[in-house]
Amino acid sequence: MPLFELADIRFGYPGQALILRGASLALHEGQRLSITGPNGAGKSTLLRIMVGLLRPDAGRVVAFGKPRRTEAEFHEVRRRAGLVFQDPDDQLFCPTVAEDIAFGPLNLGKTRAEAVAIVDRTLDRLDLMHLRDRITYKLSGGEKRLVTLATVLAMEPEVLLLDEPTNALDEANEARLVEILQSLPQPMVLVSHDARFRAKIASESLRLADGVLAPDPAP
Numbered sequence: 422m423p424l425f426e427l428a429d430i431r432f433g434y435p436g437q438a439l440i441l442r443g444a445s446l447a448l449h450e451g452q453r454l455s456i457t458g459p460n461g462a463g464k465s466t467l468l469r470i471m472v473g474l475l476r477p478d479a480g481r482v483v484a485f486g487k488p489r490r491t492e493a494e495f496h497e498v499r500r501r502a503g504l505v506f507q508d509p510d511d512q513l514f515c516p517t518v519a520e521d522i523a524f525g526p527l528n529l530g531k532t533r534a535e536a537v538a539i540v541d542r543t544l545d546r547l548d549l550m551h552l553r554d555r556i557t558y559k560l561s562g563g564e565k566r567l568v569t570l571a572t573v574l575a576m577e578p579e580v581l582l583l584d585e586p587t588n589a590l591d592e593a594n595e596a597r598l599v600e601i602l603q604s605l606p607q608p609m610v611l612v613s614h615d616a617r618f619r620a621k622i623a624s625e626s627l628r629l630a631d632g633v634l635a636p637d638p639a640p
């Protein structure tokens with residue numbers, strides 16, 4: 422059974438034409454699915470629908486073996502599936518990097534000491550210890566992007582959803598990100614315009630255009 426399944430999703434923002442017109446996908450254990458497609462095709466919208474930040478007008482979302490409709494059901498999905506937003510400023514809101522990374526684990530009921538240990542372990546794993554006590558809003562775009570990934574990994578999600586993760590990364594950090602993602606056991610959905618990056622990470626590739634997802638022969 423897939424971990425995630427979107428079936429015939431239709432969605433339009435209020436008062437606007439439909440963006441998604443019967444989009445379907447399935448994510449299985451061990452898969453790294455990439456999604457590409459033109460600007461404005463609805464890729465970020467699709468990721469938001471997967472975790473219930475937007476509700477489809479029609480179609481079915483099944484996650485972790487259960488159909489998901491209500492806010493309570495999607496709350497559980499968001500605990501188990503980590504979404505790295507396209508814009509880090511949507512995700513980082515604490516004064517320091519360490520506090521931002523501790524926020525999720527504390528919210529899950531970890532003690533302060535446990536959260537501190539998770540912060541240090543996550544920063545160490547991502548080679549970001551030097552950013553630990555920095556003021557979040559003063560970080561560079563690329564640093565913010567890596568810290569955003571750290572905030573999501575600190576929650577130990579079962580599935581990762583990544584929206585343009587290479588944005589603002591220099592070559593060295595992009596290479597580092599490739600290494601990190603390749604080393605992670607979680608299945609992931611990866612939205613990216615970067616063909617080289619997709620080719621290095623994805624096991625399957627889809628293209629979103631005209632409101633539907635179709636297999637993309639070239640990752």
Ligand SMILES: Nc1ncnc2c1ncn2[C@@H]1O[C@H](COP(=O)(O)OP(=O)(O)OP(=O)(O)O)[C@@H](O)[C@H]1O
Binds near residue numbers: 467
């Ligand atoms: N909150 C919103 N209200 C109204 N329209 C929106 C909203 N968010 C996005 N849109 C519009 O919906 C369409 C799809 O946006 P979305 O961000 O999902 O596309 P995308 O495929 O991720 O694009 P890109 O490749 O540029 O990141 C765009 O035309 C966008 O302007």
